[in-house]
Amino acid sequence: MKNKIFIISFLIAFSFKYAISQNKVIDSLTPILNSLQGEKKIEALLSLSNEHRPDSEEKALKYALEATELATKSNNKIKILEGKICEAKVHLKYGKDKKGLELIEDVMNEALAIKANEAVAKIYKAKYAYYLDVKADINASVLMMDKAIAFTTANNMQVLLGDMYNKRGVAYYYLGNLEMAEKDFLSCVAIRKNTGDKAEEAGTIMNIGVVFFHSGDFKKSIEYYEKALKVFEQLKDTLQIAKSLVNIAMTEDEMGLIKSAKVKLLKASHYYNIAHDNEGLAGSIENISNIFSKEGKMDSALIYAFKVLKIREEARSEKLIGTSYTNIASMYNQLNQTDIALEYINKSIAQEEKIGNKTKQADRISFKGAIYLRANNYAEAEKYYQEALSMREVIGNKKALSDSYISLGNLHQALQKPDKALEYYLKALKIKEEMGDRPSIAGITNNIGVLYYDKKDYKRSIEYYLKALELRKEIGDINELGESYLTLSNSYKEIKNFENAYKFHVLYSNINDSTFNKKFAASISEMQAKYETDKQKQQIGLLEKDQKISEEEIKRKNTQRNALAIGGILVLGLLFFAVRGYMQKQKDNKLISQQKELVEQKSALVEEKQKEIIDSINYAKRLQNAILPAPELIQKHLPHNFIFYKPKDIVAGDFYWMYENEQMVFMAAADSTGHGVPGALVSIVCSNALDKAVKEFSLRDTGKILDKTTDLVLETFDKSGEEIKDGMDISLICFDKKNKKIFWSGANNQLLYVKDKELNVIRADKQPVGKSDHRQAFTTHQIDYKEGTTFYLMTDGLADQFGGPKGKKFMYKKLEEKILTMSGEILSLQKTILDETFRSWKGELEQLDDITIIGIKI
Numbered sequence: 001m002k003n004k005i006f007i008i009s010f011l012i013a014f015s016f017k018y019a020i021s022q023n024k025v026i027d028s029l030t031p032i033l034n035s036l037q038g039e040k041k042i043e044a045l046l047s048l049s050n051e052h053r054p055d056s057e058e059k060a061l062k063y064a065l066e067a068t069e070l071a072t073k074s075n076n077k078i079k080i081l082e083g084k085i086c087e088a089k090v091h092l093k094y095g096k097d098k099k100g101l102e103l104i105e106d107v108m109n110e111a112l113a114i115k116a117n118e119a120v121a122k123i124y125k126a127k128y129a130y131y132l133d134v135k136a137d138i139n140a141s142v143l144m145m146d147k148a149i150a151f152t153t154a155n156n157m158q159v160l161l162g163d164m165y166n167k168r169g170v171a172y173y174y175l176g177n178l179e180m181a182e183k184d185f186l187s188c189v190a191i192r193k194n195t196g197d198k199a200e201e202a203g204t205i206m207n208i209g210v211v212f213f214h215s216g217d218f219k220k221s222i223e224y225y226e227k228a229l230k231v232f233e234q235l236k237d238t239l240q241i242a243k244s245l246v247n248i249a250m251t252e253d254e255m256g257l258i259k260s261a262k263v264k265l266l267k268a269s270h271y272y273n274i275a276h277d278n279e280g281l282a283g284s285i286e287n288i289s290n291i292f293s294k295e296g297k298m299d300s301a302l303i304y305a306f307k308v309l310k311i312r313e314e315a316r317s318e319k320l321i322g323t324s325y326t327n328i329a330s331m332y333n334q335l336n337q338t339d340i341a342l343e344y345i346n347k348s349i350a351q352e353e354k355i356g357n358k359t360k361q362a363d364r365i366s367f368k369g370a371i372y373l374r375a376n377n378y379a380e381a382e383k384y385y386q387e388a389l390s391m392r393e394v395i396g397n398k399k400a401l402s403d404s405y406i407s408l409g410n411l412h413q414a415l416q417k418p419d420k421a422l423e424y425y426l427k428a429l430k431i432k433e434e435m436g437d438r439p440s441i442a443g444i445t446n447n448i449g450v451l452y453y454d455k456k457d458y459k460r461s462i463e464y465y466l467k468a469l470e471l472r473k474e475i476g477d478i479n480e481l482g483e484s485y486l487t488l489s490n491s492y493k494e495i496k497n498f499e500n501a502y503k504f505h506v507l508y509s510n511i512n513d514s515t516f517n518k519k520f521a522a523s524i525s526e527m528q529a530k531y532e533t534d535k536q537k538q539q540i541g542l543l544e545k546d547q548k549i550s551e552e553e554i555k556r557k558n559t560q561r562n563a564l565a566i567g568g569i570l571v572l573g574l575l576f577f578a579v580r581g582y583m584q585k586q587k588d589n590k591l592i593s594q595q596k597e598l599v600e601q602k603s604a605l606v607e608e609k610q611k612e613i614i615d616s617i618n619y620a621k622r623l624q625n626a627i628l629p630a631p632e633l634i635q636k637h638l639p640h641n642f643i644f645y646k647p648k649d650i651v652a653g654d655f656y657w658m659y660e661n662e663q664m665v666f667m668a669a670a671d672s673t674g675h676g677v678p679g680a681l682v683s684i685v686c687s688n689a690l691d692k693a694v695k696e697f698s699l700r701d702t703g704k705i706l707d708k709t710t711d712l713v714l715e716t717f718d719k720s721g722e723e724i725k726d727g728m729d730i731s732l733i734c735f736d737k738k739n740k741k742i743f744w745s746g747a748n749n750q751l752l753y754v755k756d757k758e759l760n761v762i763r764a765d766k767q768p769v770g771k772s773d774h775r776q777a778f779t780t781h782q783i784d785y786k787e788g789t790t791f792y793l794m795t796d797g798l799a800d801q802f803g804g805p806k807g808k809k810f811m812y813k814k815l816e817e818k819i820l821t822m823s824g825e826i827l828s829l830q831k832t833i834l835d836e837t838f839r840s841w842k843g844e845l846e847q848l849d850d851i852t853i854i855g856i857k858i
Helices: 012-035 038-052 055-072 079-095 097-112 117-134 138-154 158-175 179-197 198-214 218-235 237-253 260-274 276-293 296-313 317-334 338-355 360-375 378-395 398-414 417-434 437-453 458-475 477-492 496-512 518-549 551-627 631-637 676-695 700-716 812-822 826-841
Strands: 640-647 653-660 664-673 727-736 741-748 751-755 758-762 781-783 791-796 851-857
Touching: 038 055, 038 496, 038 631, 055 437, 079 097, 079 117, 097 812, 117 138, 117 158, 117 260, 117 360, 117 741, 158 179, 158 198, 179 198, 179 676, 198 218, 198 237, 218 237, 218 741, 237 276, 237 317, 237 664, 276 296, 276 317, 296 826, 317 360, 338 458, 360 378, 360 398, 398 417, 398 437, 417 437, 417 700, 458 477, 458 640, 477 496, 551 664, 551 676, 631 653, 640 653, 640 781, 640 826, 653 676, 653 851, 664 676, 664 791, 664 851, 676 727, 700 727, 751 812, 758 812, 812 826, 826 851
Parallel strands: none
Antiparallel strands: 640 851, 653 664, 664 727, 727 741, 741 781, 751 758, 751 791, 791 851
C-alpha cells in the first residue's frame, strides 16, 4: 500500500488533507461494508477504525475489534496483528496508556516471532505517533524512529525506510534541530528517487522547504517549494499543486511580497476548486484573510474570514467550524471589540464541546482568557486560564499544559507579580526541557529575562537573555534573534555598559534590515578578508622601505617640512577669520534663539487654545454618546442587528434612537442638519423631542410620533426669536411584537427591506422633521411581519459620498444593489462589507457626511 505524502503542517493549507480524506473514506466504505467478505472486509474495517479514531473512541474501537474477530475466524495472522495495532492506537489516543502500551508490546513480540516485518514497522509508527502527538514527548519519538530506521535498514525495507527518515525529520523539526531535520529529509529524498515514487519525493522536498523557511532562508525555501510544484504539475496532482502554491505564497508574504502572495493564494483556490476540496479552498481563503489581518486591513480580513466560515458551515466541516469562529474572535480582539470577540469564542467553545474535542475546547477557553487579558480584565482572564489548565491536566497533553503555565506567567507579569510569574514560567520551562522543545525553551528563558529586567535586576536579565540568544543561534531562527539582540542592548544600557549596548543594537538593526541577508553577510566577510590581506601587504612594504631609506627620501622629508611651515602660516590666517566668523555667528544664533522663543510662546498659546477647543468637542461627544442607546439594550430587544455608524468628525449630526416597552420596539436612524459640533447640538434637540413624543405624549403610531417631534423641535428653536430651519431627516420603524405587526414612517430617508431574497423600497415623505414650506402629516406604512426579513434604516451619507474611478456620488441605486447582494450574509459580516465598500469607494477623497445604516433581522 502506498504511503501518504506527509508534509509538515506549518501552514494552514497542509492541515486539511487528512480531514478531507477521512470523510471520503467513511462515506465510501460504510454503505458497502456488509457486501464485502474475507480480507477485503477486514481491510475496510481497519480503514474505518483509522478514520474514526480522531473523533470517536467508541466507533474506532468497535471497527478494530470487529476486524480482529474476523481475522481470527479466518486465521489471518497478519490481519490479526493489524487489528490489535488499531485497537492499541485507540487506547493510546484516549488516555488508556497502560492498556495500549501493554497491547502494543504483546503485538510486537508476536510480529517478531512470525517475522511479520511490515507489522513491526507499523508498531514503530504507532508508538512514534503516540509520543509525538499524544504525549508531546519529541525526544521519545526520535528514539522510536532510530529503532525503526535500524530495523528497516537491516531488513532492506526501502520504501518504509524512506518513510521512517521522513518521520524522524519531522520530529527533529519540532525539536528545533533544523540541521538534522534537513539531513533526514535529504536521506528520504534519495531513497524515494531510487524507488521511483515521485509524489512521495516531492512531498519530502516540500518539507525541506519548510526547514529553510524556519531558518530564515526564504529564497532557498521557495526554491524547494518550486521544485516540488514542478513535480506535482508533471503528475497533474491538482491538490498538491494547490498546497505548493499556498506554501510559496505564505513565504512570499514573510518576504513582504504581498501582491504576489495573494495572486498565488487565488491560484491555489482555483486548484482546490478543481480538486473539489472545499476545506482546502477554505484554508486558502483563510490565508488571504490572515494576510489582510497582518496588514491591518481588518475589514477585508473579516470579509474573507466569514467566507471561510460559510464554506465550512455549508460543507458541515464540524471539526473546523470552531477554528473559523476562533479566527473571527481573534480579529475582533485585535480591533478591541471585546464583546464581539467573546461572542465568537463562546461559539467556538460550544462547537468543540458539541463534537467532543476536549483538547481544542481547552485551547478555546484559554484564548477566552487571552481576550480578557487584552481588555485588562485580569480576574476573568485568570478564571479562564485556570479552567483551561484544569482541563489540560486531565487530558495529560504536556505541550498544552506548558502553554497554560506560560499564559498564567504572562498574566501575573501584567499584574506586576514577578515572583508568581516566575513560578509559572519555571513550570513551563521544565516541561519544554523534558520535551526538548528548544524554540519554546528560548522563548520562556527570554520571558524570565524580561521579569528580571522589570525588577531592575539587570545582571540576571542579561544572564537569561544570553541563554536565550545562544539557543536561538543554535536553532538558526533569525526571526527571534532580533528580539534577543534588542533586549540585551537595553539591559547593557541600564548598567552603563555602552560598548555592549551599542554592539547588540547594531546587531538588532542589521537583522531587522530587510536588505541584510546571507549574501550581504558573505560579502562583508569577503571584504574583511581582503582588508586583512591588504593590511599585511602594507606592513611588509613599510618594513622594506625602512631598510632602503635613500637620499631622495631625506630630500623629500625636507621638502615636507618646508611645506608644513608655509602651511602653518596659512592655517593661522584662516584661523583668525574663522574665529571672527564664529563670534559673528554666536550673535546671530542669540538673535535666532530669541525669535525662536517668541515663536514657541505663541505656538504654546495656540496649542492651549486648540486643546480647549478639542476638550469642548470631546465633552460634546460625551453628551452625544449619552443620547445613543446602549449596545446591550439594542442586543437585548433586537438580537439580530448591526449598526454601521461612521461620523465625519469627532461629533456627528447623525444619531440613532431606540425606545422599547413590553409590546413594542422602536428604532430610528436620523440625520440632523449639518455635521460636527452644530449637527451634534441639533441631534440632542431632536433626540429629546423623540423621547418626549413617546414618553410624555405616549404616542405609538410612527407617523404621529414624527408629527409631534416636528412640533417639539419647532417649539424649541422658536424660543430663539430667529427663523431657524434646523431639524432632521429620519427613518423610524416600530416592531409590534405582541401583534406581529411592523410600522414605518420616514422624513426624506427611505426604508429598504429584503424578504424572500427580493428587495423592497418604501419611499419617505418629502419633508424634514422641522421647518417646512408645505408641511403635511407624516404617512404611517404597515409592513407584513415575516420571519427572516431584514430591514435597513439609513441616512444619506453613503449614497452621497464622492469616490470611485470618476469621483462621482455612490448613489442610492448602487447602495440598493449592494444591500440585496449582501443580504444573505450574517449581519456582522454585512456591517464589515458596508465599511469595506465605503473605504474602497471613497479612496483618497474626504468623507463628505456622517453615515448611519442599521440592519435588523426578524
